[in-house]
Amino acid sequence: MSSRFVVNGASHQTSLPPEHSLLRLLRDELGLTGTKTGCGEGACGACTVLVGRRAVRSCVTTLADARDRPVTTVEGLAEGGVPHPVQQAFLELNAFQCGFCTPGWLMAIAALLARTDEPDDAQIEAELAGNVCRCGTYPRIREAVRRAAALLRAAGDEGGDGDEYDVRPPAGAGGMAADPADLGADLPPRRPWDLAEPDERDFFAVLGDGLVAVLPLPAADDPDSPDARWRPNRSAWVHVGASGTVTAFSGKVEGGQGTRGAMALLVAEELGVRPDRVRVVLGDTDVSPFDLGTFGSRSMPEAAQCLRSAAATARQALLKEIGAPAGDPEPGDDEPREIRTGEVGPGGVGPGDAGWGPLLAGVRRVEMVPAQQPVIPAPRWRTAGRPARNAAGIDVVTGAKRFPSDLTRPGMLHGRVLRPPAYGAGLGAVDLSAAQARDGVIAVREDGFVGVAAASPEAAAEALASVRAEWTRAPSEPADPTPAGLAAHLRAHPLASGTGWGAGFRHEAGDVDAALAGSALALRATYTVPYIAHVPMEPRAALAEWSDGRLTVWLGTQRPFGARDALASAFGLEPAQVRVVVPDFGGGFGGKHSPEVAIEAARLARAAGAPVKVQWTRAEEFTWAYFRPAAVIDVAGGVDADGTLTAWEFTNLNSGAAGIATPYRVPAQRIRYQPAASPLPQGSYRALAATANTFARESHLDELARRAGVDPLEMRLRHLDDERLRTVLETAATRAGWDQARPAGTGLGIACGVEKGGRLATCARVRVDEDGRLRVLRIVVAFECGAIVHPDNLTNQIEGATVMGLGGALYEAVRFADGVILNASLHDYRVPRLPDVPPIEVVLVDRPDQPSAGGGEAPIIGIAPALANAIRDATGVRPHDLPLAPHGALARPS
Incomplete structure (x- = not known):
């Protein structure tokens, strides 16, 4: 039997059984991928749609439940190109980062505002508590609800003021991802450009006429050494096209950190063009320069600077072509040189409304950087460093943005993989016969890999459930997985120092034992810290095609190039035989470095002879990532009679050496990982x-100060030689009211790094x-990362990192026993x-005299120690273990 549904005002017939989910109809049959698959259990809100005027979780709403009522998805929220007030508000406030969860938020807020156009804070929190934004844009989302309500009221009173944005696809927007069809999906390079010799790169066959500025990757001292690929990410190319479009290429990727937009601003700055003329291609191993990976906040200090240099080289060449003075003054000059807008030609010194295009018709030229x-010094920026719209915002709020889990290919199958029942379980006999007997199912065993592929996710899940496997x-x-048992285990199982990032670390100065x-x-x-999960809103997904x-x-x-190498190794291919394309994805936070899901999809695609997509479930993401x-972390510190630091001993067991050095002046110190x-x-x-x-260091220093009778802020300032760190410390303390009296039961804590x-x-x-x-009343963050490229995006990143750190500080922890994760669910x-x-x-502290540093990681480090120190201030009891309040109340002191 078929059923009829009205979705976004259009009638649709489906033969899906009534017990199937509404999400299945929307995504798989109607292609409305704005509705996301986030958890499959109604716990994250990413799949929220309207059924009638009620917001529902479509992953747990059956077709029977939705029958005979109109369904509205994010694709149907705007009318005639005019955004719904909540879409308008999200665009105005940039109330998203990766954007994966945004459609669900929009629909939930639309339902709330349909009932009341003036919700109070309690209503907002109660109605929206079921939606998750792992990027942590909650402060902006809360403000966006208020702004949308105001727009609704204005529309009722004055006919509306929500037409500033047109949510139809724009003609061009700075920093947006380029259409793969424009970049060689149909006409790929003869050989991946990072693997080709300079004269073999067919830039113009793929990109068309223009000028390409190339910054080559520095040669390795020993190109045959295992470490030859592990060198700085210092390569880029920029194409200035005869069409007037500028295309910038980097090996970095975009998972919500705003890299694409910031790079577009910098390239536009150097070339003197509008940002909407710049498109940025990221993470495509056929056309992007080689890059180690997007981690360590290296996009701004490394990759973006490479693009600046390439764009500046292109500008110099173009100015020379028209006989104009060669570029901007050196950084030490006092007077900036204007790049005036005018027609390209002998009378102009910059691009006109058509960009540099008119100068480049019929030109195919490569300039080496x-x-x-x-490059233009930061104090003289006119485009970068100033407010800018998020160019990808329209696609985010309309549901048009396609994430890896949204992609399809003709004839595509869906794959599922057999997982062990616990860590360390060994696979024995496997019976695939029941799965292989199902129509249209491919079942595969290759050594320890067992997987199936079928025409739908449900068919694949049913086929996998029919596989019989024996495990040892x-x-x-x-044996004791409690925090105390885990600590004892780690102490009992030290490892010999390794190499690279896993290597142990030791620094010693002075006689620490005597000083103590x-x-x-x-x-x-x-101090102890538990395992915690990344919980990206989009679980791992890959689509493979041979x-x-x-x-x-x-x-x-x-790590697209790392994935390319892993795939080549797994299938006995040369790297040039593998292409990895990374669409903007739904969050990573360091958790999407490894290539397992890509190899799984490729194995099944090879066996099926058809494209296969594998998307991990939320339980798989929790368990097998x-x-x-x-x-x-063991810490010992000593002070003399007036509270001056005399000794510092710090040993981190297991988690790593990042941030392990103390910024404080101390004569005797021993620091180990x-x-x-x-x-x-x-x-x-x-x-x-x-x-x-940072949690251990800032907690221990704070306790030393209190026991020595020294104000914790004064203790820090007294021992700091870093004036930049001193500035943010004083700024945060002033804005937080450090010197103000605090009521009983209230505490204020501070931390820095x-x-x-x-x-x-x-x-x-x-x-x-x-x-x-415990209730957290207020957080103040002062942050300085050199010259600020995109102020609003940086603020967004700081807010998000602080929110993410709040979870790790207060209640996040992985529970496990007998090799099984016990809380592998968002419930x-x-x-x-x-x-x-x-x-x-x-509070942003801009330092245009300093190079731009990354802002995506550092802001997370301060919240846990600041909270611990505030708790100590309020209660007189020092917490030593994270999470601080796993069930809303303070953990018992250790």
């Missing part, structure tokens, strides 16, 4: 180990009730939601 290419189980360690023994006050303590012996994979990953490492055998898979997480190390070239200070104000219930693993987030004030 010199080693010391001058070994005893799991640690001679201190007027010496204090020792241990054609003429070549493999193409569309994948959400932070890696975690932020747990840590046990000791790797350990982890019982769970662990890997990169936003800011790596700097969060754990240097990470990834940025300087950060965070203040947190809390209230602790008599029963131990059981708590992440920050709208009601959890207090007011956050961000």
